[in-house]
Amino acid sequence: MSLAALPLWAMVAALCGTAIVVLLLYLLRRTPRITPVSNVAFWLEAMQRARPRVLSSTKVPLISLLLTLLVALVLAGEIGSPRFGQGVRGTTVVVVAAGASMNAVSGGRLRIDRARDEARTWIERASGTGEVAVIRAGIRPTVLSPLGEDPQPDAILEGLTTDDGPADIEAAVGLADAIIAHRSGPGQILVIGDRAAEGQTRAPMALVPIGAIADxxxxxxxxxxxxxxxxxxxxxxxxxxxxxxxxxxxxxxxxxxxxxxxxxxxxxxxxxxxxxxxxxxxxxxxxxxxxxxxxxxxxxxxxxxxxxxxxxxxxxxERTRVLLIGDDSPMLAAVLSAHSGVELSRAAALSESTPGNHDVLIFDGVDAPADLRHPGVLAFGAAAAGLTLGDRVDAPRITATLSGHEALGGVRLSSVRVEGARALAVEPSDQVLARAGEVALMAARERGGRRALVFGFRLDETDLGERVAFPLLIHHALRWLAAYKTDTVLPDAPGSIVRVPADTPVLDPAGEAAEAHAGLLFDTEGAGIYHVGERAIAVSGAETAAAIPAPLLVPGSTSLSRLPPLTTLLAMFLLLVFVLEWWLLNRGTLG
Known part of the structure; x- marks a missing residue:
């Protein structure tokens, strides 16, 4: 049991003072003595003898004294607003959990519905003994009703809904503790939810448990x-x-x-x-x-x-922007045109287009400029990126391929026929992808963030373009040259902040317009597909899905009693005492 209106020492002093006052009143009450008289003179003498003396009354009705003392002490105790469980007077901050688990069904009702009912009851109780604030503990804590306002439970809890992510109870309790710390006098934190906050707080913290073990x-x-x-x-x-x-x-x-x-x-x-x-x-x-x-x-x-x-x-x-320069091999042009991930442009010479506007430059039989600095270059029968062509080799037979390289992607070239080629002048840091004995026929170079893939033969000197693996080879080569990444894009967790470019419309999962502030979208507590312009963004709580929590107490937290308020029980006890006193008085026991 605790007191919400007075500290313990004040309550003890009030009870002692009440007991002393009642005892003095009974000792000072008139208690006439029974004296037989026969005339008026004797009546006067008897009156003088029966006059009470201070602290000397001898006929004190003990039952009446005890009942009066009991009633007076109970009335004095009511001033302290006694209650069951943990509780203090002053400021009360009610924290209502609103995480995804509060959307679970317990006993035929949603936990959040039960939490609303409990919050309404405790707001009404706490507002009678001090100030009350209400905090919603969702993914991010939100103050629903600050201190200093007259709390209206129905208005406060009307729009209370759950988020699709876990509730940050600790952050909400920390905010409640800070609110109480900035107020003069004591206070308490009341958590209404399916789990208590971990850690210690300066103000007393109590839990109103919601829900039970669920599957x-x-x-x-x-x-x-x-x-x-x-x-x-x-x-x-x-x-x-x-x-x-x-x-x-x-x-x-x-x-x-x-x-x-x-x-x-x-x-x-x-x-x-x-x-x-x-x-x-x-x-x-x-x-x-x-x-x-x-x-x-x-x-x-x-x-x-x-x-x-x-x-x-x-x-x-992602579409790879490709610029094809040179002889324009029919097979190469056909493969690039049919590739759904390629945006193809053509030019007879490099000067006709700007290299910086393309992800990959392909030189077909035309040497790339020696001073070219481009991040992705592919050359067939041409020098590029410092890889020069040497002596001509007639009918070379490919004896080894580095098929594990990303540019080849598992494609093997050992059976490819080549009518003629020129040996590549490679350096130790280069990777030879295909060779005929000691002659390098295909090499990859990667330096300073720039990549180049050079073939020592033209496409009209080989049957490579006629093979079914040729489109796959071009696909892997472009992906490697453009440094295309295949990383999995994970969905954002509910509550994540999404960046929004200026003047870009945003739609929430329901198709309603959402408002971004300073280029940031904060209202993503609900799971679904958001659209920022033409870009779709997934917000999903799957990564945080876990077993439904059951309300368990942790050190530093107490469970509030489910019994009626103690003041109500004391009032019922007083009524019973009054009925007992009336019954004893009518029986003559209190005379």
Whole structure:
């Protein structure tokens, strides 16, 4: 038990003072003596004898004294506003958890709905003994009602919703502790949620637990990445997990916008994780949504729907800007024109176009300028990037290839026929990708952030252009020369800050306009696909999905009592005492 209105020493002093006053009143009350008289003279003498003396009354009704003393002490105790559990007088900061786990179902109701009811009750109780502030503990803490305002529970809690990421209870409690520290007098922090904050606070902290142990199946990872071996295609990786001690089953459904690209049922044992891979899907920019359907858990139910959906974006297909200079081989031009990831330009000579506007320069039978400094150069039968051509070799036979190099991507050239070539003058730091004995026929050079790939023969001197592997060779060569990366673009976590270019419209997952401030978008607490101009950004809580927390106390936290207010119980006790005193008085026991 604790006191919300007075410190303990003041309450003890008040009770002692009350007891002394009641005792003095009973000792000073008139207590006439019974004296037999026969006439008026004797009546006068009896009156004088019956006059009470200070602190000398001898006929004190003990039962009446005890009942009066009890009533007076209870009334004095009411002044201190006693209550069960932890509590102090003064400032109260109510912290309401609003993370994704508060969207779980417990006892047929959402945890957040129960939290609203509890918050409404405790705001009303706390506002009677001091100032009250309310903080929403979402991904980022938000003050719903500051100190100094008259708290209106219905207005404060009307728009209280959950985020699609974990609640930062510690940050919200830290903010509450700072608010109390800047106020004079004591205060308390009241956390309403499914877990207590870790760590210690200067102000007393109490927990109103919401929810119980619950079962769930959820998506814990969703990624979409481009396939480096298939132009324009991407693959999807989905991980699902069981957060229950029971067996569960569901159906995994993956969509790219409105098109279903994967649909497969699965079964999970207790605590098991499974990964599914779907490949071969083509899209300029995939907007992927994975969801769990038809969830069944043996002897239970899926309590949380937030982790049943995840989002990802397959990176937009990057087009490599290529400038083709020279003889314009028909096979080479056809392959480049058919490549969906190439933006092709042609020129008879380099002076006709600006090299800086292109990612890769291809010289077909035309030597590149010796002073050219370009990050990506491909040459067929021409000198480039310091790799010069030497003596001519007739009908060389390729005896070795470095097929593991990124520029070749596994393509083997050992069976390629070459009518004639010129030996490349290579240096020790260069990588020879194809050779005929000691003669280098194909070499790669990488220096100072610049890459070059040089063939010692023209395409009209070989059957390489007629082979089915030629388009794949050109694809890998361009990717290496343009330093194209295939890193997986992970979805952003809910609450992440998104950069927005100036004058660029932003749409949230519902298609509504979102407002950016100073080039930054902060309102990303909800999961889904956001659109910044033509760019799609996935915000997903899959990476933070975990078992649904059950409210457990940690050191430094106390659970508030679920009993009615102690003042109400004391008032009921006083009413009972008054009824008892009336009954004893009517029986003559108090005479």
């Amino acid at each position: 769930s199946l959820g998506i814990t990872r969703l990624t979409a990445r481009r396939d480096p071996l298939a132009v324009g295609e991407y693959s999807v990786h989905v991980e699902v997990a069981s957060f229950t001690s029971r067996e569960g089953r569901a159906r995994l459904l993956v969509r790219d916008r409105d098109v279903t690209i994967f649909d497969q049922p699965f079964r999970l044992t207790a605590g098991e994780r499974q990964t599914f891979v779907a490949e071969g899907f083509s899209s300029q920019e995939g907007e992927v949504t994975a969801s769990l359907e038809d969830i069944e858990i043996a002897g239970s139910e899926d309590a949380l729907q937030t982790d049943d959906v995840a989002y990802a974006v397959a990176p937009a297909l």
